[in-house]
Amino acid sequence: MSRIRKILGTLLFFSCLSGTLLLGVQATTGNGAEKSPAGAKTTLKGVIVTEEDLLYEKECGSCHFPYQPWWLPERSWEKLMSGLQNHFGESAELTPATQQQLTGWLRNHAAEHSTIGRARGMLRSIKADATPLRITESGYFRRKHHELPRQVWQENPAVRSLARCDACHPRAELGSFNEHEVKIPGVGRWDD
Amino acid sequence: MKQLPTLAAGVLLTFAAATAIGGTVVEALLAGYRGAGASAFDATRGKALYNGTFPGEKPSEVRQCTTCHGVDPNKPGLHPRTGKTIAPLSPGANPARLQNPDEVEKWFQRNCTWTLGRPCTPQEKGDFLTYLQGL
Structure with missing residues (x-):
């Protein structure tokens, strides 16, 4: 009997410990950003910002x-x-x-x-x-977008403006503007 | 199984506390506006301001709160030029709203300037917050 109790007690101890650990993990990631030792913060996505x-x-x-x-x-x-x-x-x-x-x-x-x-x-x-x-007024930007007909952006209600990077560059927020990733809403992939 | 009601009670208490804090922020702002000369606040006037139309730079341009926030403050809005989705303005639909007095004043400063072409008066701000709180 006492042995069963001991096992149960151990089990209970570890389940509590893992529960605390889990709660700890939730507490550090719950608000989306927490200080890391380097003074930077990490988001849920794991990107250090x-x-x-x-x-x-x-x-x-x-x-x-x-x-x-x-x-x-x-x-x-x-x-x-x-x-x-x-x-x-x-x-x-x-x-x-x-x-x-x-x-x-x-x-x-x-x-x-x-x-x-x-x-x-x-x-x-x-x-x-x-x-x-x-x-959008720079030579570099114009050169990269000059082939786009107005129908696919200016007259496209889901785009309208070239200032909306993330409308067509799905990973724009991560700083990726690779042309092979381009997907124009209502038009599809735009790989030239 | 006993943990479940305790957890539920905890969640409810946290929610109640958060709601109370939200109320306090708006209460403090309203008290400030009263101190600056505003009289009793009226949600109907706040709603009228939200739906009001103001002249833009061009004769054809009309500016409204709804231009960016949409007709229903309980739903997300959309910045017409940048296409950015704007989270709902009403604290009922978006509990993050009206939690920080500095944020509230910042957005009044920015958006009254664009929409009305001038800063909002303490009376207008109080009416507006009273309208949003009641949604």
């Missing part, structure tokens, strides 16, 4: 696709972030502290600081005396 990544996604990504900072040079982010009162016709005002924090982060991760091929291509296509605010 910093506090500023999350702030950028929240403050800028509420209204539009959160464009990766390496799509524009530092001077463009600087100009864009100093004119948030009239952000393409809308007010996107932030508190001075948040604006400063995000401007610093955008500049630090701008095209000049990136080794990504697309960032280099983007930089090369922008004239030295130009400070573009729209990624």
